[in-house]
Amino acid sequence: MRPLSFGGYDMDPHGVGLLFLGAVGGALLLPLLRLLKWLVTSFWEESVPLIEVGTEKVDRVEKSKRVENHYIYVPRKKDEHPNRVNCYDPATMEYLGFVPALNAESVRAHVEKARAAQKEWCKSSFAVRRRLLRVLLRYIVENQEIICRISARDSGKVMVDAGLGEVLTTCEKIAWLLSEGERWLRPERRSVGRTMLHKVARVEYEPLGVLGAIVPWNYPFHNLFNPVLAGVFAGNAVVVKVSEHTSWSAGFYQSIIHKALETVGAPHDLVHIVTGYGATGQALVESGVNKLTFVGSTAVGKKVMAAAAETLTPVVLELGGKDPFVVCDDADLEQVVSIALRGAFQGSGQNCAGAERFYVQEGIYTEFVDRVVGSVNTMRVGPALERGHSDVDMGAVCMPTHVDHLQSLVDEAVAAGAKVLAGGTPLPEIGGHFYPPTVLVNVNHGMRIMQDEVFGPIMCIMRFDTDDKAVELANDCRFGLGSSVFSGSKRRARAIASRIRAGMVSINDFNATYMCQSLPFGGVGDSGFDRFAGVEGLRGCCSVKSIAEDRFSFVKTYIPKPIQYPVSSSGFQFLQALVGLFYGAGLRRKVSAGWALVQCMLPPPKAVETQAKTKGSKKAK
Numbered sequence: 319m320r321p322l323s324f325g326g327y328d329m330d331p332h333g334v335g336l337l338f339l340g341a342v343g344g345a346l347l348l349p350l351l352r353l354l355k356w357l358v359t360s361f362w363e364e365s366v367p368l369i370e371v372g373t374e375k376v377d378r379v380e381k382s383k384r385v386e387n388h389y390i391y392v393p394r395k396k397d398e399h400p401n402r403v404n405c406y407d408p409a410t411m412e413y414l415g416f417v418p419a420l421n422a423e424s425v426r427a428h429v430e431k432a433r434a435a436q437k438e439w440c441k442s443s444f445a446v447r448r449r450l451l452r453v454l455l456r457y458i459v460e461n462q463e464i465i466c467r468i469s470a471r472d473s474g475k476v477m478v479d480a481g482l483g484e485v486l487t488t489c490e491k492i493a494w495l496l497s498e499g500e501r502w503l504r505p506e507r508r509s510v511g512r513t514m515l516h517k518v519a520r521v522e523y524e525p526l527g528v529l530g531a532i533v534p535w536n537y538p539f540h541n542l543f544n545p546v547l548a549g550v551f552a553g554n555a556v557v558v559k560v561s562e563h564t565s566w567s568a569g570f571y572q573s574i575i576h577k578a579l580e581t582v583g584a585p586h587d588l589v590h591i592v593t594g595y596g597a598t599g600q601a602l603v604e605s606g607v608n609k610l611t612f613v614g615s616t617a618v619g620k621k622v623m624a625a626a627a628e629t630l631t632p633v634v635l636e637l638g639g640k641d642p643f644v645v646c647d648d649a650d651l652e653q654v655v656s657i658a659l660r661g662a663f664q665g666s667g668q669n670c671a672g673a674e675r676f677y678v679q680e681g682i683y684t685e686f687v688d689r690v691v692g693s694v695n696t697m698r699v700g701p702a703l704e705r706g707h708s709d710v711d712m713g714a715v716c717m718p719t720h721v722d723h724l725q726s727l728v729d730e731a732v733a734a735g736a737k738v739l740a741g742g743t744p745l746p747e748i749g750g751h752f753y754p755p756t757v758l759v760n761v762n763h764g765m766r767i768m769q770d771e772v773f774g775p776i777m778c779i780m781r782f783d784t785d786d787k788a789v790e791l792a793n794d795c796r797f798g799l800g801s802s803v804f805s806g807s808k809r810r811a812r813a814i815a816s817r818i819r820a821g822m823v824s825i826n827d828f829n830a831t832y833m834c835q836s837l838p839f840g841g842v843g844d845s846g847f848d849r850f851a852g853v854e855g856l857r858g859c860c861s862v863k864s865i866a867e868d869r870f871s872f873v874k875t876y877i878p879k880p881i882q883y884p885v886s887s888s889g890f891q892f893l894q895a896l897v898g899l900f901y902g903a904g905l906r907r908k909v910s911a912g913w914a915l916v917q918c919m920l921p922p923p924k925a926v927e928t929q930a931k932t933k934g935s936k937k938a939k
C-alpha cells in the first residue's frame with residue numbers, strides 16, 4: 319500500500335485508518351454512554367412513587383364557574399382588604415377565592431419554622447434530595463394538564479404557554495439538578511499557589527439556612543418551583559412570597575411540594591409559601607432569611623435592596639428586561655418569523671426575558687414585517703379555558719391596570735409617528751383583561767415604548783443597515799437581560815452577540831439559554847445582578863467555605879525565626895528575600911533571593927551581635 323502524505327509527512331494508511339476509527343469511536347462513545355445511562359435510569363424511574371394531591375378545592379371553583387350568575391369579581395379600590403388577597407381569573411374576571419395577606423409577625427413565624435426544619439434537612443444525603451426531585455418530576459409529568467389548567471386560570475395564559483413556560487422549564491430544571499446538582503455542590507479542590515505548596519486547598523458548599531424568594535405572577539408554577547428546587551437541593555429551607563395577582567394557585571402547588579416532602583420523609587416545614595401584598599414581601603426581606611432572591615420589577619427591586627441593606631441580607635435581583643432581537647439579512651426567515659412571534663407573544667408577552675425590540679436589516683425588513691403581520695392577523699385571542707385549548711392562541715394579561723398601560727404606550731408612540739400594522743386597541747368585547755397581539759413600525763428610541771419595559775403582546779420593529787448600527791441600537795437601553803441574534807453566518811452572529819450588553823444571548827434562537835439549565839440566568843444594568851439557575855445559581859444557594867490544610871502530616875507550618883516575636887532585625891530583609899524567591903523575574907534573581915533568604919535564617923555573627931549589644935547599652939546610659 320502506498321503511504322499517504324499529510325503536510326509533507328508520509329503516513330502508513332493502516333495508521334490513518336486506525337486514527338480515524340479511534341476519533342469516530344471516541345466521538346460516539348460519550349453520546350452512547352449517555353444513551354445507556356438514560357435507558358437504565360428510565361427503567362429505574364418507574365419505581366419512583368406517584369404521589370396523589372387532592373384537587374377538591376380547585377374543582378370546587380371550576381364547578382362554581384358553571385353555575386349561572388356566580389359572583390363576578392371586578393376589582394375596585396373598596397374591595398381591597400388589608401388582611402386578605404382576593405383572587406380572580408383575569409380571562410373572565412370571575413372570583414376564585416381569597417388567601418390571607420400575612421403581617422410581619424406571621425412571616426417571621428413561617429421563617430422560624432422553616433429554620434427549625436432546615437437544621438434537620440441539611441444533614442440529608444444527596445440521594446434523599448434526588449429522590450425528592452424524582453417524586454416531584456414524576457408528579458409533574460403525569461399531571462401536566464391540571465398544573466397548566468390552574469396556572470391558566472390564575473394568570474390568564476393559554477395551555478400551550480403554560481406547558482412551555484411552567485412545565486417544560488421546570489422539568490428541565492429538575493433533570494439538570496438530578497444529573498449534575500451533586501457534582502457542582504461537592505467539595506472542590508483548588509490550586510495552592512507558590513507559597514503554600516505544602517497545603518491542599520478546597521472549597522465546600524454549605525447550605526445557607528433559610529432562603530427567601532419574592533416572585534411575580536407571570537409563571538405562577540415555575541416562579542414558585544424555581545427557587546424551591548435549587549434551594550432545597552442545596553440543603554436549605556425556602557420561604558416564597560408569591561404575587562398577590564396569582565395567589566390562588568399557590569395553595570395547590572404548595573400541596574404538591576408538601577406531599578413530595580412527606581413521601582421522602584423530609585420535614586414538612588422545609589418549604590413555606592407566604593401570601594400578601596408588598597408589605598408581606600417587605601416583611602420577608604426583614605425577617606432574617608439568610609439570602610433573598612427578588613424576581614420582579616426594577617422599581618420594587620430598588621426598595622428590596624434598600625430594605626435588605628438594613629440587615630445586610632444578601633440579595634439576588636432578577637428584574638425587568640427589554641430584550642433586543644436582531645435579524646440580519648442572511649438569516650433564515652422561515653425559521654426566524656415563527657420564533658419572533660413566540661418570543662413576542664408567549665404568555666401574552668409577559669416575560670421578563672421577552673423579545674420587545676426587533677431590529678431587522680434593510681434587505682429583509684419588508685418581507686419580515688409582511689410575514690409577521692400575516693401571522694398576527696390569524697391569531698385568536700380569548701379565555702382559553704372557556705373556549706377550548708385549540709381555539710385560542712393568546713390569553714389575557716394578568717394585571718388589572720395593565721391593559722390601560724399598554725394602550726397609553728401605543729397611543730403615545732402613534733402620536734410620535736409610529737404606525738400600527740396589527741392590533742393596537744383593547745378588546746373589551748371579550749371581557750377580562752385582553753390586549754391583542756400588536757405590531758408597531760416607524761418606532762424610534764425617543765419613544766417610551768422603545769425604552770420602558772412593555773411586558774405585553776406588542777412587537778416594535780425597527781430597521782437597521784450595518785451590524786454596528788444593530789449593536790448600537792441593541793445596547794441603547796438601560797435593561798440588559800436576554801437577547802437574540804439571527805444570521806446565516808455563525809461567525810457574524812457571534813461577533814454581534816459578543817458586543818451586546820446583556821446577561822444572556824441566544825444565537826439563532828430565542829431564550830435557548832434558559833432551556834440549557836446549566837447556564838446561569840440574570841442580567842446587567844436595570845435588569846439586576848447576580849444569577850439564579852445554572853451552576854452559579856445553585857452554588858449561590860450556599861455559603862462558600864474555603865479550607866486549607868497540610869498536604870502531609872510531617873510537613874507543618876512554623877513561623878520562620880526572623881519574623882517570630884520579638885521580630886529580628888533581619889525580619890524585613892527575610893520577607894523581601896522570600897518575595898524575590900517566589901516572584902522575582904528570572905532565575906538569577908530567584909537564586910540570589912534564595913541566598914539572601916538563607917543568610918537571614920542564619921544566626922547573626924557573634925561579633926556583630928556583641929557590638930550591637932554594646933551600642934545599645936551605651937545609648938541606654
Ligand SMILES: NC(=O)c1ccc[n+]([C@@H]2O[C@H](COP(=O)([O-])OP(=O)(O)OC[C@H]3O[C@@H](n4cnc5c(N)ncnc54)[C@H](O)[C@@H]3O)[C@@H](O)[C@H]2O)c1
Pocket residue numbers: 532533534535536559560561562594595596597598599600601603613614615616618619621622636637638639669670671771773799845
Ligand atoms: N428577571 C427575571 O427573572 C424576571 C422574571 C419574571 C418577571 N420579572 C419582572 O417582574 C415584573 C412583573 O412582575 P410584578 O408586576 O409582579 O413585579 P412587582 O415588582 O410589582 O412585584 C413582584 C413581587 O414583589 C412584591 N413586592 C411589592 N412591593 C414590595 C416591597 N416593597 N418589598 C418586597 N416585595 C414587594 C409583590 O408583592 C410581588 O410578589 C416585570 O418587571 C418583569 O420583567 C423578572
